[in-house]
Amino acid sequence: MSLHFKLMTDSDFQEVLDKQVKVRVFKDNHIVDASSLIVRFDERLVVTQSGVSDLMYHNRGECEFFELRKR
Secondary structure, eight states, rough: OOEEEEOOHHHHHHHHHHHHEEEEEEEETEEEEEEEEEEOSSSEEEEEEETEEEEEETTTEEEEEEEEEEE
């Protein structure tokens, strides 16, 4: 079972990027990215990668990002 911790600040995103922890992304209360790594972020955009060529671009203002931690 995994726990969800909401990412809100730049330091939250940087910590997840540095630790290479998987994230889950929601948009309009739907999961749009279930288990990916953050590869880049700025104040408007978060780029996640779940496979070798599987990149997704998420608008930071429209989505919610959660760190996945195992119990």
